[in-house]
Amino acid sequence: MSNNTTKTxxxxxxxxxxxxxxxxxxDNQLPWHLPRDLAYFKAITTGCPIIMGRKTYESIGKALPNRLNIVITRNPDYQLPDAEVTLSVSDAIAIAQKWLDNQANNNDGSDKNCQSEIHIIGGAAIFAEALPLVDKIYLNRVLADFDGDTYLPAIDWTQFKQTASTHHAADDKNAYAMAFEVYERTKS
Incomplete structure (x- = not known):
């Protein structure tokens, strides 16, 4: 995957x-099952384009409903019946932007969920490649340590300002406390 400077x-x-x-x-899965986290993800991404790597798509097992699903792979022959497939982050962003432009031109007022954002949903390699282009980070900080094999890429937090944080205690459906945090890139 090449480095890119696509602006949207x-x-x-x-x-x-x-x-x-x-x-x-x-092992290509989330190390926790937190219904509150899944509901938050759904609320943020429904109606919007989402971009993911092939492994993330395969771990989910299907395209997520009510979203434009765009999958990035190195394999030019990879095809999916329920998602757009492309070879780079920049191409994925261009597909998402074109889709949002078409949605805006044909808007009948039915798309109230999407804030016209393009969401990068994983995995780590896609996060790392897209990070220089990211305007906002929605981080659900699960307030516990876990064993795992995939890490959040290093983020220069001095380039971002926290604009929201909501703490949720553990409960009978969510075994771990979590904090939904939003960071926006600071303009320099």
Whole structure:
């Protein structure tokens, strides 16, 4: 995957759940099951384009409903019946931008969920490649340490300002406390 400098008129976001020790995955799965986290992800991404790597798509097992699913792979022959497939982050962003432009031109008022954001949903390699282009980070900080094999890429937090944080205690459905945090890139 090549480095790129694609700019769009719609914000590019990274949406990720990470433990306090920055684990985001284990054996190509989330290391936790937190219904509150899944509901938050659904609320943020429904109606929007989502961009993911092939392994993330395969771990989910299907395209997520009510979203434009774009899958990045190194294999030019890879095809999916339920998602757009492309070879680079820059191409994925261009597909998402074109789709959002078409949505805006044909808007009948039915798309109230999407904030016209392009969401990068994983995995770690896609996060790392897209990070220089990201305008906003939706981070669900799972307030526990986990064993895992996939880490949140290093983020220069001095380039971002926290604009929201909501803490949720553990409960009978969510075994771990979590904090939904939003960071926006500072303009320099």
């Amino acid at each position: 008129q719609n914000p590019i976001t990274l949406i990720v759940a990470a433990s306090t020790n920055d684990i985001i995955g284990r």
